[in-house]
Amino acid sequence: MNDVRVVAFDCDGVLFDTVEANRAYYNHILAHFGHPAMDEHQLRYVHIHTVQQCVAHLFADDADRQAAMAFRASIDYGKFLKYLTIEPHLKALLDWMRNRYKTAIATNRTDTMERLLREFGLVDQFDLVVTSRDVERPKPFPDPLFKILSRFGVEPRQAVFVGDSEVDEATARAAGVPFIAYRNPALEANWHIESLEEIKGFLQGSGTA
Known part of the structure; x- marks a missing residue:
């Protein structure tokens, strides 16, 4: 990777x-x-x-x-x-990725996304946030990922999408973007992980399928 x-x-x-x-x-x-x-x-x-x-x-x-x-x-x-809890290891992962990778969110949330990031101190941790309001067709259509690819001028193979649902799986497949399934072994994915800290290993080339 x-x-x-x-x-x-x-x-x-x-x-x-x-x-x-x-x-x-x-x-x-x-x-x-x-x-x-x-x-x-x-x-x-x-x-x-x-x-x-x-x-x-x-x-x-x-x-x-x-x-x-x-x-x-x-x-x-x-x-x-x-009622919300931040996923373990997320902040450490985002800190490590800063200045190494562009980071983005592709979500079917609408007007609650900005509030959520602000409350948890994550506004500056993502280079782009794409909600369902920002595209004509939200997930499972590929439009959110296409918007991200276009923004950063990269090919699908130069990105990865981390998701946990069938909708995320379908979105990645439709966009041709490699998919990392998070805590859902039932999904068809390029890689499966149980912890966000595993992503660092994948990005460094040491992850296993």
Whole structure:
């Protein structure tokens, strides 16, 4: 992997453990409209899709969806940050990559991404952040990774994408970018890792498939 110049990361499940934050956030919206809390299938869905897709998935009626989106816009996301935890070894990895690689985020989050990075002191750690608002077609389409490749003027083989879901796998495949699967051995990937600190070894050429 000596030719790699750009390392791109998914957000949820890779940079942060967001399961409980997502649960609390969407259950808060559901409760406001008198709906029951999410089941595990719905929780998995909201982990990997855009907020528009998630609301559409949770609210079958079109009028309810519109009302839910309007209510969602009024929510202060800050109250849910206490449910988030940063992934182990992330800050050390980003510090090591600084001045060695370009770093980017490709996420299906929308207007919560900037707040999240600011709260955890990571705003200056990434050279580019691509949310679902920044592309015409969000993940699993390749557009977020294409935007990253274009920004840094690199070929797909000169980048890697670190993700944890089927959506991330499909995005990397569609873009032709080598994929590192994080803590999900069921995914088809070029490499599998259980800890972010393993990425350093891969980038230095010592990682194993």
